[in-house]
Amino acid sequence: xxxxxxxxxxxxxxxxxxxxxxxxxxxxxxxxxxxxxxxxxxxxxxxxxxxxxxxxxxxxxxxxxxxxxxxxxxxxxxxxxxxxxxxxxxxxxxxxxxxxxxxxxxxxxxxxxxxxxxxxxxxxxxxxxxxxxxxxxxxxxxxxxxxxxxxxxxxxxxxxxxxxxxxxxxxxxxxxxxxxxxxxxxxxxxxxxxxxxxxxxxxxxxxxxxxxxxxxxxxxxxxxxxxxxxxxxxxxxxxxxxxxxxxxxxxxxxxxxxxxxxxxxxxxxxxxxxxxxxxxxxxxxxxxxxxxxxxxxxxxxxxxxx
Numbered sequence: 644x645x646x647x648x649x650x651x652x653x654x655x656x657x658x659x660x661x662x663x664x665x666x667x668x669x670x671x672x673x674x675x676x677x678x679x680x681x682x683x684x685x686x687x688x689x690x691x692x693x694x695x696x697x698x699x700x701x702x703x704x705x706x707x708x709x710x711x712x713x714x715x716x717x718x719x720x721x722x723x724x725x726x727x728x729x730x731x732x733x734x735x736x737x738x739x740x741x742x743x744x745x746x747x748x749x750x751x752x753x754x755x756x757x758x759x760x761x762x763x764x765x766x767x768x769x770x771x772x773x774x775x776x777x778x779x780x781x782x783x784x785x786x787x788x789x790x791x792x793x794x795x796x797x798x799x800x801x802x803x804x805x806x807x808x809x810x811x812x813x814x815x816x817x818x819x820x821x822x823x824x825x826x827x828x829x830x831x832x833x834x835x836x837x838x839x840x841x842x843x844x845x846x847x848x849x850x851x852x853x854x855x856x857x858x859x860x861x862x863x864x865x866x867x868x869x870x871x872x873x874x875x876x877x878x879x880x881x882x883x884x885x886x887x888x889x890x891x892x893x894x895x896x897x898x899x900x901x902x903x904x905x906x907x908x909x910x911x912x913x914x915x916x917x918x919x920x921x922x923x924x925x926x927x928x929x930x931x932x933x934x935x936x937x938x939x940x941x942x943x944x945x946x947x948x949x
Contacts, residue, residue, distance in 0.1 A: 644715055649736055650771045650789055652710035653763060657773050658785070658804030660705040664698045664742070664759045665777030671697065672749060694749065696724045698742035698759060703727060706738065713738065716763070721878040721916055737764050737905075741878040744774075745857065755779050756857040762881050766905050769885035774859045786859045788885050791816065795863040814863055819890045821868035821927055823847045826858050829873030829922075829946070837942075841871060844938055846931070862886050862927075869926025871897075871935055874918040874946040877908060883925045890927035897922045897939040900932075913947065920944065 671694040703725030706713050718730040720740040730738070738761060743749050745757035755778035763771040774786040775798070783798040785808055793814040799807050823846045827838040834850040841848030846868070859882050861867040869892070870883055884894040884903060894903040898921055908917045921944040924935035 644712070644734075644736060646736070646770055648712055649716065649763060652712050653738075653761075653771050653773070654787070654789060655805065656705070656709040657761060658775075658787075658808055660702055660709070661759045661761070661773060661775040662783075662798070662800075662804045663705070664702050665775050665783060667701065668694045668698050668743060668749070668757075668759065669777050672752065695722050695743045695746060699740060700725045702740055702742060702759075702761070703729075706730075719877065719917065721876070723915075735765055736770075738762075739764065739878050739881065744879045754854075754856075756854060758857045758859070760859070760879060760882060762885065764881055764905060768888065768904075769881045772859075772882040772885045774857065774882060776857045776860065779856060779860070784857075784860050785811075786863055786882075788863075788882070788889055791889060793863050793886060793889055795860050814890075816890055819865055819927060821862070821865040821890075824849050824861075824867045825926075825931070826851075826854065826861075826867055826870040826872075828870070829875060831873075831946070837871070840938060841935075844934060846934075858883060859886065868928055869924065869931050869935075871922070871924050871939065873922050874909075874911070874920060875923050876911075876914075877905065877917045877919060880919070880923070880925075881905075887925050887927050892925075892927035892929055893932060894923055894925035895932050895936065896920075897924050897936045897942075898944060900936050911946070918946070 699722045707729045714730050716736040716738045717734040718738045740761045744760050748754035749757035758774050758776045760774040762769050772788040776784040780797045782800045787794045794808050794811045796811045825841050825846050827848045828851050830837045838848030838850040911918050922939050924932050
């Protein structure tokens with residue numbers, strides 16, 4: 644398969660799909676829809692709702708039906724629902740779906756930073772990303788990345804979703820100037836401590852409970868300068884990697900400074916999700932990456948120490 648027909652199909656159909664998913668999730672959020680099922684010990688990871696399952700069921704079916712070429716891709720989804728068997732069991736191209744990113748905030752109704760998102764990747768990198776944040780702004784906020792272009796801005800529900808995205812002025816990649824705020828997550832009960840370590844090195848470490856919104860629009864628009872994440876999952880984090888690389892930076896493993904790829908993963912059975920190993924630094928600013936490698940090189944690489 645060639646890449647361009649796949650990204651063309653995703654960009655043509657997925658804005659509608661994610662907008663529908665966001666509308667359903669927004670409605671479901673009004674009800675008590677919490678579920679049990681994950682036991683990692685982290686409230687950010689273990690939150691699960693009926694909306695996660697419902698949104699994934701819809702998104703997988705829409706991807707299956709809207710463009711036959713997408714069924715030639717492998718699909719990796721955070722939950723185990725939907726017609727996943729309709730997609731290839733082996734493929735160079737992987738569509739990865741996170742039906743509700745930020746489920747804890749969604750479930751507890753404590754913030755508007757939850758999102759519906761997907762991306763397309765190969766072994767080496769990410770080729771297409773789409774994020775919809777339904778409750779950020781009057782009608783929601785979009786983030787789309789493909790090729791060397793990033794689009795980010797408010798939705799307008801009176802117009803087709805693709806038309807809204809196409810009317811946006813792309814992010815000025817050449818003159819992007821991110822802040823010193825760094826998203827710090829994944830260190831279990833030490834997120835606040837690790838964020839303080841980042842602050843002590845002259846940046847502004849921000850733990851999950853202090854995040855002002857979804858990291859993806861914040862990173863694209865320069866309101867955040869990167870992230871430091873322990874064993875990021877492969878359903879949402881790759882979008883940050885994608886943005887960082889388009890903006891001139893990278894995502895690297897702090898223990899050796901090598902660029903992240905997707906050959907190395909492990910199944911976190913406590914959270915029932917695939918993860919990258921070790922600690923990953925991600926930023927469009929390469930000097931930030933160097934500083935993170937010095938700071939975190941000797942921190943424990945294991946996510947669970949018990």
